[in-house]
Amino acid sequence: MTESAQTTESRSVPPARPYPFSVPDRLVVDPTYGELRENEPMTRVKLPYGEEAWLATRYEDVRTVLGDVRFGRAPAVQRDEPRLTPRQQYSGMLTMDPPDHTRLRRLVAKAFTARRVEALRPRTQEIADGLVDNMVRLGPPADLVEHVATPLPIQVICELLGVPYADRDRFHIWSEAIVSTTSLPMETIQEYLNNLWGYIGALVAERRREPGIDDLLGALVRARDENQDRLSETELVELAGGLLAAGHETTVTQIPNFVYVLLHNPDQLARLRTDPSLVPAAVEELLRYVPLGVGSSFARYAKEDVEVGGVLVRAGEPVLGSLSSANRDGTVFADPDRLDLEREQNPHMGFGHGVHHCVGAQLARMELQVAVATLVTRLPGLRLAVPEAELQWKRGMLVRGLLGMPVAW
Amino acid sequence: MSTAWRIGVDTSRCIGTSICAGTAPEHFRLVGGLSAPLADVVAPADVILDAADSCPVEAITVHDASDDRLIAPQE
Numbered sequence: 001m002t003e004s005a006q007t008t009e010s011r012s013v014p015p016a017r018p019y020p021f022s023v024p025d026r027l028v029v030d031p032t033y034g035e036l037r038e039n040e041p042m043t044r045v046k047l048p049y050g051e052e053a054w055l056a057t058r059y060e061d062v063r064t065v066l067g068d069v070r071f072g073r074a075p076a077v078q079r080d081e082p083r084l085t086p087r088q089q090y091s092g093m094l095t096m097d098p099p100d101h102t103r104l105r106r107l108v109a110k111a112f113t114a115r116r117v118e119a120l121r122p123r124t125q126e127i128a129d130g131l132v133d134n135m136v137r138l139g140p141p142a143d144l145v146e147h148v149a150t151p152l153p154i155q156v157i158c159e160l161l162g163v164p165y166a167d168r169d170r171f172h173i174w175s176e177a178i179v180s181t182t183s184l185p186m187e188t189i190q191e192y193l194n195n196l197w198g199y200i201g202a203l204v205a206e207r208r209r210e211p212g213i214d215d216l217l218g219a220l221v222r223a224r225d226e227n228q229d230r231l232s233e234t235e236l237v238e239l240a241g242g243l244l245a246a247g248h249e250t251t252v253t254q255i256p257n258f259v260y261v262l263l264h265n266p267d268q269l270a271r272l273r274t275d276p277s278l279v280p281a282a283v284e285e286l287l288r289y290v291p292l293g294v295g296s297s298f299a300r301y302a303k304e305d306v307e308v309g310g311v312l313v314r315a316g317e318p319v320l321g322s323l324s325s326a327n328r329d330g331t332v333f334a335d336p337d338r339l340d341l342e343r344e345q346n347p348h349m350g351f352g353h354g355v356h357h358c359v360g361a362q363l364a365r366m367e368l369q370v371a372v373a374t375l376v377t378r379l380p381g382l383r384l385a386v387p388e389a390e391l392q393w394k395r396g397m398l399v400r401g402l403l404g405m406p407v408a409w
Numbered sequence: 410m411s412t413a414w415r416i417g418v419d420t421s422r423c424i425g426t427s428i429c430a431g432t433a434p435e436h437f438r439l440v441g442g443l444s445a446p447l448a449d450v451v452a453p454a455d456v457i458l459d460a461a462d463s464c465p466v467e468a469i470t471v472h473d474a475s476d477d478r479l480i481a482p483q484e
């Protein structure tokens with residue numbers, strides 16, 4: 001068995017590096033990723049919580065870890081999963097493999113297809129215009145996070161799910177608990193999650209009293225009540241709560257991140273302003289360029305021995321894939337550290353890959369396109385209203401972004 | 410009662426998420442970054458409908474091979 005002898009030999013397990021490699025600095029991608037892609041594409045890492053893991057940094061390897069059926073998420077619930085947060089996640093789509101995962105995912109996937117999402121574009125544009133009108137009325141300086149980036153995605157996901165937007169202050173706080181790493185104490189996180197589940201539970205009860213309500217929550221309740229095997233009551237509540245939460249932090253954080261990057265690339269911003277037909281390609285490039293996550297993907301566990309990036313990953317071992325690193329891999333993206341809004345081939349991994357590929361991807365794309373187009377065309381003089389050094393960045397969260405973004409125009 | 414289905418992937422729509430290949434690996438794989446069915450005409454199986462109904466851009470179609478009736482994606 002020369003083959004196994006060889007792979008065993010190539011398996012000199014290096015000592016684990018603490019991960020993330022550094023405290024996030026604005027939207028800078030730590031140069032360690034580039035060095036690792038070059039010299040040690042599969043490296044050992046130790047996250048603040050959980051067991052040691054492999055970290056894949058090359059594009060091809062990250063795709064294997066996320067896309068190959070020999071890797072799965074389900075084993076994580078039996079293990080001390082490598083993670084940034086004290087709490088481990090034990091339920092939801094992101095802790096399941098097919099066919100369990102498929103059962104839940106298929107129930108919601110229909111509501112998020114490109115075609116369904118396109119139908120929400122006019123309403124999204126209307127909301128965006130209303131928010132910009134309001135900000136203009138208030139006059140500069142105004143906080144872009146508070147006035148546009150936060151309300152836009154939240155209002156859209158609320159209308160899609162059927163959650164009263166008037167309750168936003170409550171569930172915004174609760175759902176922040178889901179993406180908090182160290183910024184909140186454990187007890188508070190648990191309390192917020194319980195509040196979120198209780199809140200969704202009440203909306204579900206309302207759908208049962210009024211079965212005609214035509215929103216995603218109503219559709220999920222009908223799916224559950226028609227066939228109890230398709231969706232348990234707990235799953236129903238968590239699915240809806242998860243969508244509400246996931247519909248928040250991500251797009252809310254990316255809108256100011258995108259504006260921030262565009263302001264740092266004034267020539268490309270000017271191009272975009274004169275030719276808004278570039279917006280869809282620009283959004284894809286920004287999704288590639290901006291390292292949204294502080295860490296990597298969620299850990300995948302090898303279901304059998306798998307060779308990845310020259311390393312034999314043993315059955316049962318966890319592997320993380322760095323999306324930010326994959327998105328800067330020069331073997332796939334020419335001149336990867338340069339923002340190029342007109343990049344032609346852009347198979348970025350900003351939404352992940354494989355069965356867990358972001359279910360909200362088409363929605364997020366559409367929202368980001370509307371946000372970017374509206375801001376650059378309606379506010380041609382858009383600029384920071386404070387010196388760059390005064391910008392406050394998130395700390396102790398899973399995502400990187402601005403706490404506030406005072407702008408003038 | 411259909412005895413065979415015909416699978417089609419519109420590669421001009423496919424965005425290469427690999428959701429189908431992860432959901433039904435015995436029916437789909439990625440070739441050059443885009444989905445390709447392993448066989449065009451296959452025995453009916455629920456997992457094929459799962460894949461077609463999970464595709465975010467509705468690039469996968471399933472037809473009854475005998476009468477061309479559209480089976481998936483469903484509305």
Ligand code: HEM
Pocket residue numbers: 085086087088089090091092093094177178179180181189193238239241242243245246250398
């Ligand atoms: C988009 C990227 C996402 C990231 C980075 C993320 C991250 C996390 C993390 C780290 C936790 C654990 C929280 C803690 O222990 O403090 C968590 C919990 C949770 N996430 Fe996410 N999540 C994401 C998307 C989603 C999505 C899409 C859903 C919806 C299905 C979801 C639903 C949940 C739920 C329901 C919990 C709480 C689980 C429980 O109470 O056991 N998350 N998420």
Ligand code: HEM
Pocket residue numbers: 066093094095105157242243246247248250251254292296297298323349350351352353355356357358359360361363364
């Ligand atoms: C710019 C915005 C967004 C980004 C960058 C993003 C990114 C991601 C990524 C990278 C994953 C995969 C995580 C992994 O495999 O470890 C994911 C999963 C997910 N996202 Fe998003 N997301 C965004 C917006 C949204 C929105 C708006 C929603 C909800 C409406 C959403 C719902 C989900 C869900 C439910 C999953 C889990 C899917 C599954 O496990 O099958 N995301 N997202």
Ligand code: SF4
Pocket residue numbers: 418422423424425426427428429430443444463464465466467468469
């Ligand atoms: S699920 Fe759809 S978009 Fe994704 S790879 Fe398959 S055919 Fe392409």
